[in-house]
Amino acid sequence: MKEAMQGELSSSLAAYRPGWSLPRAFYRDETVYRADLEQIWRKGWLFAGHGCEIRNPGDWLTLQVDTDSIIVIRGEDGAVRALNNVCRHRGSQILPAGSSGSAKRLVCPYHQWTYDTKGALTFCRGMHEFDRSGFSLKRVSCEMVEGLVFISLAETPPPFDSARELMAPFLRPQGFERAKVAKTADYEIHANWKLVWENNRECFHCNVNHPQYIKANWDHYNADDTSAEVRAAMDRAVARSEAKWAAAGLAVSHRETGMTRFPDVDVWYSANRTALVEGWVSESMDGKQVSTLMGAYRDADVGTVRARTLPNFWNHSSCDHGVSTRLLPAGPRKTLARVSWLVHEDAVEGRDYDLGKLMPFWQLTSEQDWAICERQQRGVDSTAYEPGPYSTYKEYNVDAFVRWYVKTLAAGASV
Amino acid sequence: MKEAMQGELSSSLAAYRPGWSLPRAFYRDETVYRADLEQIWRKGWLFAGHGCEIRNPGDWLTLQVDTDSIIVIRGEDGAVRALNNVCRHRGSQILPAGSSGSAKRLVCPYHQWTYDTKGALTFCRGMHEFDRSGFSLKRVSCEMVEGLVFISLAETPPPFDSARELMAPFLRPQGFERAKVAKTADYEIHANWKLVWENNRECFHCNVNHPQYIKANWDHYNADDTSAEVRAAMDRAVARSEAKWAAAGLAVSHRETGMTRFPDVDVWYSANRTALVEGWVSESMDGKQVSTLMGAYRDADVGTVRARTLPNFWNHSSCDHGVSTRLLPAGPRKTLARVSWLVHEDAVEGRDYDLGKLMPFWQLTSEQDWAICERQQRGVDSTAYEPGPYSTYKEYNVDAFVRWYVKTLAAGASV
């Protein structure tokens, strides 16, 4: 990192006070944004998409991390890999940004340099002799866990195994490998990516902002407002299904009201299963099932599985569908979000599911959240903004996210 | 101010030559714009709106000074105050930017932190114990003069009293406190705010650019072109009404052709009453009255009252209506303007006034000026631009504005 940039960053870091929201620069300065890219987005693991989106050999999708377009492709050997979408000849983009498709070879449209599905340069008519082996498409690290594809732009990414170990047992019964994406919605959020996460990490705002969400879930209750009645209802919901779930290998891992704690200052991934409100079997508008059962489920009463990884992914899944949200940074005050609805691969629209019933719960929740984030961005843009205190009852996860962020950023920045 | 910024500014200031237009950097550089914000926009008094726009307790409006949204609200005690539109919890914007409305309490839409109309934090469900008294909405200084609301973002604003003393006698008979805003028009001017002022401070450009304006007014004549006939007509216009006006406490304070001198290098406010052309009783397209008489006027023949304050306000008022222009900075090459037409609060559209007759005079004049300013911006953007001489006959006020600007900027910059 350049020296001046580091100086500016250090003074911003020095102004941070644990338990309080971040100083203004973190939400809007180009310098911080560049550091976020270098230390977090280009070092950690990013959710890229679903394996079922590139089911067959040659299937690919692309995603854009700030300036960088990445290809995720299933090779002819069936393995999923990630490659930089930049021709090694003169740097042309090979596949259109944001597109998906299928190909046996990746041919640069400019001078037809041709790469195989592993990225090796196999053909370049018109060139003089040179060692082609040094001109493969640059590789990006790639890992799969139960149908979810993660990539890392780092030269030496952090270990992925511990994340896989923790998440796989929760994700496996959901069966994303035998799923399909029924619908995606793309959003341009005019807010810093950290505001999107702070919003995601508490349900303090749910009562007023997410009327549909709170009907299905418990995580808007906390130590300060979990009445005896709420506590009893939660206990009943867990008790009702516990034996059955345990038998099916679906043990509840979060039986508290309030959101499960995440992240830890050193842990960027988590997953859990928790109960839905009594009478609710799906995160749908009325709690009723909205598609055929997914994966290993034989009964609709499986509560909800949740997984999340920093800095760009969360998923909520019910017995019949899953919803993945992928964030990508596009500037200090702009974040791209893609929300994907997944159902069983054999489910047929119109027969087994109806988008009008599948989508609203998370479409509303997402769009309500983006509006909140943009409003907060406009507020922290003000020179009058100064950090405020996080509620110890309700914003422990926001505080945890910010601690994770500051530690991760500072660790990288001192390298 | 950061050192590098100050160095850049100093060298720009050193290049300034009194009597000539400003060096190029002043009209387009980010560094200068930042200094303008710090030294002028965030230190002086800004016109915010009209008291009649927030007539009742709880009525509020918001305005945007660069990145900062400000609430102007009439408290339940009837007093008008200004508050930063930034929640003290996590910085969300509380009221929508650019909106107006009415409320008994200001409730942040994010987590419902609730403030009273004076900005005190009165409610914050879900928070742990903390000293709420330190978390009022940040106050912005606010002053009223005869129905005009001014704010200052400075910690210690300059005194307002002298401005009030000078302006009040001119404004009082106009009766803005018993007025209403009949219409506002918002403009995005692609020009530096100082070009808008330079344009405002001379009528050298009026002959060709404002055909409607010069029919009503004298200020496009100056020492070099006030013929004996013009002089005589002006004298007649003043003489005709002087006794009557004096009796009504409306003495003419500017009986010269040419614009009244403003600003002085140390004075940022002024007001005066001057005569209209014979036969004209209102700044309307044909000079005829376009609404019911305002304020203390009992006769249409009252000439025209004018007031202006730097850096963002001017008003021209006739017997029957007033027009306020408010500028707000939105970038080195972007200025927002709001033009508001005011009439007597009891005037009824369709009966007492018709927007088609009320608006055109100042709508045309304003839009003609914005086009001029944008054209000048495109010219000073050129590397070929160099400062040119102001006419001592016709641009004395432009020169005075620039001297005021340079002095104000330099004073702050050396702090």
Add this chain to the structure above:
Amino acid sequence: MKEAMQGELSSSLAAYRPGWSLPRAFYRDETVYRADLEQIWRKGWLFAGHGCEIRNPGDWLTLQVDTDSIIVIRGEDGAVRALNNVCRHRGSQILPAGSSGSAKRLVCPYHQWTYDTKGALTFCRGMHEFDRSGFSLKRVSCEMVEGLVFISLAETPPPFDSARELMAPFLRPQGFERAKVAKTADYEIHANWKLVWENNRECFHCNVNHPQYIKANWDHYNADDTSAEVRAAMDRAVARSEAKWAAAGLAVSHRETGMTRFPDVDVWYSANRTALVEGWVSESMDGKQVSTLMGAYRDADVGTVRARTLPNFWNHSSCDHGVSTRLLPAGPRKTLARVSWLVHEDAVEGRDYDLGKLMPFWQLTSEQDWAICERQQRGVDSTAYEPGPYSTYKEYNVDAFVRWYVKTLAAGASV
């Protein structure tokens, strides 16, 4: 050039490796773009337009070089001159950017400062006494060669004579002085101007990207793929017409397959005549003549004349029409292109030519190229981009362009 800027530029230059594409910064950084403007765009000769566009005294056109608008005007004495489009009073733009028209005097719309067609200030009502002779519109150097107008923003431009001497013999028979512009098309290309040139300097990409172009031309063949048949066809095409052309003073100057070599590291201009494919007499979709013969031509079989000057011009002309492309820089990642189709001044649309037949060949070729350039820009934007090798067979001119660029930039930067 400022010191920091020079340091940044030096380190970018140090990373350049001859024979390879440029390091990433050259295609997207503001610092490099500023240096390109200073050292290349504001120092060299720029194609501005055609003399026939300003045929009569008082006719003018304007063009925009980054921030600077330039007027090219034919004086009342018939000579063509260039002037900065910036009033010497307060810097207003005088003529609308991108417009053309005719006037006996240039009158600033702001305060009517009036200049004659040579730029002298002749009238400025309302000003005090001052020496007007110092307030002419600033002159821009201007040269004509056979109906093409070139300007230079440099105080001391490089010599133009050698360029005129080389190009005039090729251009003269084309008769641009007795031509008219039948149509112009304006494009905003989202790519650095150097990518547009690199694209222009090779036909390696033609086979796949320009199906219509390769039917008419030979320059997509090179040493590596000019088969005996291609060679023989090329020889036949030249032999067929050589005696006839020589007699008419139209000798072929490039009889090779492959593009004529340009630029040389020290030479920014070139022109040549080469053969079209047998059966083709015009760069039209079917090779047939699409307008009346131009200039000195008495026979359609004249091959094609080509001229190009760095940094902003190329022209391909056939017996019946010419096509000029003018580039102008508008940001690190934005280039404006104007493509103009010229025909004989007496040609009448509908009778002698039809835009539907005149335009497609170069409209398609141009638009195909802009799409390529934008795709390459998106690729080099990636942090994964690194320079790749130019084909010694096919990209010698791209390499030559880059060498010219680096030498020109470095020469200026060390001043």
